[in-house]
Amino acid sequence: MASAGSSANAGAAARFWEHFQEQSGQIRAAVGAHRDARAQLRALDDAVREALIYLPPYDQKQLAAAMDQLRLLLRQSSASSVRNAGFKFRSATTAKPAAAAAAATKDDEGVPEPPASGSSPAGRSLCFSGLSGRWIAADAADEAQPTDCELRDIRSCVVDLRAAAGSLRALNCHGVEDSVVVCGALAGSATIRRSAGCVVALGAHQLRFEDSHNVDVLVHCTSHPVIERSTAMRFAPYPPALSGAQPDAGAQPSMHAQVHDFNWLRRQQSPNWSQAAAAPAHLQPLWALLDDPRQPLDEALALLPGSASVASTDGAS
Incomplete structure (x- = not known):
């Protein structure tokens, strides 16, 4: 059925x-x-x-x-x-x-061009694939040239797309695990499939998670976020302390606390997601680490949901 x-x-x-x-x-x-x-x-x-x-x-x-x-x-x-x-x-x-x-x-002039790669029918594409244990920082992009970004098979990485946020219109992720993904405000949608043990911070008009587990989602979303076949999803507002392209909270309110779980048809709250008024306290050091020129990968990954340090903090609280 x-x-x-x-x-x-x-x-x-x-x-x-x-x-x-x-x-x-x-x-x-x-x-x-x-x-x-x-x-x-x-x-x-x-x-x-x-x-x-x-x-x-x-x-x-x-x-x-x-x-x-x-x-x-x-x-x-x-x-x-x-x-x-x-x-x-x-x-x-x-x-x-x-x-x-x-x-x-x-x-x-004016005829939309197909992408060099990726799934979107127009514009250029930015793709990171098959990477592990890396600090990935996108270069600044021309805001006049819309860009789609794809992350595929990423493990234990920090992916910082804030420099390209002005041109990003869509983000597609497949198989991102134990990683930090930050991309500021998107012009369009974000679709994230098969993610686990991640921190994701972004602004988008549409957001969808599929087959994902144990993710901290810090988002300004102007429509209902959607989850499907996903569990232990924690939603909170986009952190104001995070530098870079900030979602315009004054233009349209965020609906991050009004998630639609397509696999939960009862009237009661879905057990697959929760929401908080602010990002978890243990993530506060992450915002400074993202701006650290040393790119301290191990320190950033230690703040992920599945890390030993976070587990011990949760156990002590």
Whole structure:
């Protein structure tokens, strides 16, 4: 029997497919009528990106392929328009090929580009994979170029993405264990699968955990966080003492204390998550460690939920 969460996701995915088919049809019609469809394509690209949080992997691949076809169609139309314009408006002086190429480049501006890697259909991707015992710090990124970040198979690491927070629109994590992940305010969503024994601090419009256990989640989330097949999840507000890109608490209130557990259908509080008014006291030293130029990995990892020092502190309280 499918869970309520799975049914809700399936319904949302079906509705989005209908929306996508309608919009892609309009874009194709606009291209066929030689109308500028770049704005429509950008809007559809944004809609696809926002839907990734609930779309299954197969649908994501299908949508990525469909978006690639639309981009190609738009580029071919732009190139054709440039060639036709060259013949139609040619003066006595023959246009140089370089001029036509420059015009084609200008016509291509504004067409969303697919990622170099990762699951998001547009923008560039930042990926860290197969790392253990490392202090990972993202470089500063151009805020005008949206970036998706993927963390895959990360063990006993500190991942500090705050320098790139201004450009980050989505975070996707798969198999992150015994690690600290900090990324400040995202422009979009965060999806975290198969995480355990971690501290995660971020701001996002949407947040989803799947198959995760024993995680301290310090978050400013403007929608209901979602957990599925997850246990011992502890939610608290994003720590104001943490430097870097801070979520704008004044713009939209956080709903970190209103978690939806898709595997708990009773009216009573789910036993799989809890909430606190502030980050756990034992994590307070972590904020200073994250700004320490020495990058003290062992000291930071000693504050994780499953560490011996934290266990002894909990036992003494």
